[in-house]
Amino acid sequence: MVRRGGLVAFPTETVYGLGADTFNEAAVLGIFRAKGRPPDNPLIVHIASMDDFWLVARSVPESAWRLAERAWPGPLTIVVPRDPRVPRSVTAGLDSVAVRMPAHPVALELIKASETPIAAPSANISGRPSPTRAEHVVSDLCDRIDLVIDGGETFMGVESTIIDFTRDPPVLLRPGPYPVDKVEEIIGSKVIVTNQARGFGEADRPLAPGMKYKHYSPDTPLVLVEYTGDLEELVESVRSHVARALKEGKRPAILASDETRSRYRDLEERGAKVLSMGSRRSLAVVARRLYHGLRLVDEIGVDLAVVEGYPEEGIGLAIMNRLRKAAMTFPVTT
Ligand code: TXA
Ligand code: MG
Numbered sequence: 001m002v003r004r005g006g007l008v009a010f011p012t013e014t015v016y017g018l019g020a021d022t023f024n025e026a027a028v029l030g031i032f033r034a035k036g037r038p039p040d041n042p043l044i045v046h047i048a049s050m051d052d053f054w055l056v057a058r059s060v061p062e063s064a065w066r067l068a069e070r071a072w073p074g075p076l077t078i079v080v081p082r083d084p085r086v087p088r089s090v091t092a093g094l095d096s097v098a099v100r101m102p103a104h105p106v107a108l109e110l111i112k113a114s115e116t117p118i119a120a121p122s123a124n125i126s127g128r129p130s131p132t133r134a135e136h137v138v139s140d141l142c143d144r145i146d147l148v149i150d151g152g153e154t155f156m157g158v159e160s161t162i163i164d165f166t167r168d169p170p171v172l173l174r175p176g177p178y179p180v181d182k183v184e185e186i187i188g189s190k191v192i193v194t195n196q197a198r199g200f201g202e203a204d205r206p207l208a209p210g211m212k213y214k215h216y217s218p219d220t221p222l223v224l225v226e227y228t229g230d231l232e233e234l235v236e237s238v239r240s241h242v243a244r245a246l247k248e249g250k251r252p253a254i255l256a257s258d259e260t261r262s263r264y265r266d267l268e269e270r271g272a273k274v275l276s277m278g279s280r281r282s283l284a285v286v287a288r289r290l291y292h293g294l295r296l297v298d299e300i301g302v303d304l305a306v307v308e309g310y311p312e313e314g315i316g317l318a319i320m321n322r323l324r325k326a327a328m329t330f331p332v333t334t
Contacts, residue, residue: 002114011151017120048111072101157288199324224327227309
């Protein structure tokens with residue numbers, strides 16, 4: 001299917017991707033069309049062996065190669081100079097290319113069977129939360145693509161960590177499941193982490209082209225309450241947002257956690273919907289459920305959703321990056 005120029009949605013360990021033959025420009029343009037993706041937002045090229053790296057990269061810094069050998073297959077994307085054979089539409093005109101080897105048997109088999117690196121962004125309509133289940137892909141892209149391979153719920157739930165090795169020192173473009181400190185340990189030097197990578201604001205010139213767009217958002221307005229280390233303060237702030245919404249006659253939802261959900265029972269009795277994203281003690285589970293939770297918000301018929309923030313540790317960095325981009329952010333003010 002991929003060899004014939006088709007568009008195939010497939011599971012990876014992070015989120016579902018929408019893939020096409022990297023070297024088939026017409027097919028690649030079909031990805032942008034199906035997603036409604038702006039043409040200046042480049043795709044990630046997925047490979048199944050280290051040899052494939054040379055099909056798409058013009059050069060690979062020694063430290064990036066060492067990192068790839070350790071981290072792949074896995075949730076890490078490495079940006080390196082682009083080989084001229086990679087069509088410009090894949091990289092949105094950039095001289096660099098983003099490459100990753102996914103840790104999912106279905107994804108690896110698909111790439112091998114297709115005998116070509118597969119260019120793939122996440123398999124959602126542009127701007128929507130990324131798909132972590134085949135149903136999410138079907139609901140966004142059903143009649144616009146050729147095939148969806150259902151591999152069940154994805155394991156990690158947020159997209160890969162992206163590190164740009166065309167800069168020295170390397171720069172974190174997007175936090176994800178692969179830890180930055182692990183990268184630093186392997187390459188033996190620091191990685192630059194900007195505020196932008198944490199999900200704050202818009203710089204004049206975004207580092208990763210995809211960073212300037214609205215992202216991961218449900219259609220329902222989302223209010224994020226930042227976590228500053230005091231759970232009591234967080235709960236109080238969420239309560240005041242929700243109480244105000246109820247008073248204004250709105251129907252609010254709360255994206256709570258196992259530890260806090262009982263604190264909203266009275267608001268629930270007054271009509272607020274309360275969902276738990278999981279336990280604060282296992283942020284990996286919160287990450288896995290994140291996009292499903294954001295999609296649910298649009299399905300349960302509410303006017304706004306108030307979501308609790310999490311500590312920016314480990315995968316919490318990726319969770320907060322996504323939530324800040326999806327929401328209007330309110331610092332705790334009580
Ligand atoms: O986990 C993942 O990375 C998933 C699965 C399917 O592999 N893919 C994914 O793709 O999240 P997408 O298109 O949703 O995000 C790709 C990101 C965008 O933010 C884009 O700007 C950035 O990668 N990117 C791609 N090529 C780049 C380049 N040459 N330089 C800088 N950023 C690049
Ligand atoms: Mg995406």
